[in-house]
Amino acid sequence: MSAPPLLAVAHGSRDPRHAVAMAALAARVRDLRPGLRVETGYLDHCGPRVPERLDALALAGATEVVAVPLLFTPAFHAKQDVPSVLRHRRLTVRQAATLAPSPLLLAALDSRMREAGVRPGDPRYGVVLATAGSTDPEANAVTTIVAREWRRAGWCAVVTAFASVHQGSTVAAAVAELRSLGAQRIAVASCMLAPGILPDRITEQALAAGAELVTEPVADTPEIARLVLDRYDAALPAATSLSA
Incomplete structure (x- = not known):
């Protein structure tokens, strides 16, 4: 029996760089x-939309699909939007877990640090783990777990910052906190999958606050491709069927 197709469910963006990054990730997988x-x-802003992809897979003869949300945390999109678009009258669709936390995500963040010229775990550096943020406390708690796990690598400190909601630290506030903790240098890790408005906002805020560097989003990395496959594999034996 052939393996069910993998449908990567991306948020979508009007910024064309988003779709380029998602295509690169799919190619790596x-x-x-x-x-x-x-x-x-895609859920929104660009195409093809998820229902279109499901229809095409059904027409191609698929009977089962594993959908992997390209989302880090179980926020509103993962809890509400994704399940609502995965219901299909001809397909059994299994929804995999979101991407964080995972050692592979930490490895991807480390890779981006190396590309920026920083040795992962360098104790001179304080790190801002910058994400979109959410009004869902569970989602923001996942980001806190990622920061805590990454801190064990040896950084001076790792603190979180959110780009899109008015709760938790802003990037500027996080940079100031790291300076108060004695960090000699400050790096901002963009815990975002693809370029777009929010990653650009993170970069602007970080540089304005005096951070030495900001890393690139992580979608086009081998570690995230492996993580997508891990989530796919885990969903195969015991995921909730979303067939109509």
């Missing part, structure tokens, strides 16, 4: 698992 059909569908 295909390279890691030759023979597995990997498609990308």
Whole structure:
């Protein structure tokens, strides 16, 4: 029996760089698992939308699909939007878990640090883990877990900052907190999948606050491609069926 197709469910953005990054991630996943059909569908702003992808997979003969949300935390999109678009009259759709926390996410963040010229765990550096943020406390708690796990690598400190909601630390406030903790240098890790408005906002705020560097989003990394496959594999034996 052939493996069910993997449908990567992306948020979507009007910024064309978002779709480019998602396509690069899908290509990496295909390279890691030759023979597995990997498609990308979007929740909003760009296409193809998720229902279109599901219809195409059904027409191609698929009876079961594993949908992997390209989202870090179980916020509103993962809890409400994704399940609502995965219901299909001809397909059994299994929804995988979101991407964080995971050692592979930490490895991707480390890779971006290396690319920026910083040795992962360098104790001279305080790190701002900058994410979109959410009004959902559970989602923000996941970000806190990621920061705590990454702190164990040896950084001076790791603190969180949110770009899109008025709760928790802003990037500027997080940079100031790290300076008060004695960090000699400050790096801002963009815990975002793809370029767009919020990653640009994180970069602008970080540099204005005096951070030495800001890393690139992590979608186009081998670690995130492996993480997507991990979530796919975990969903195969015991996921909730969303068939209509």
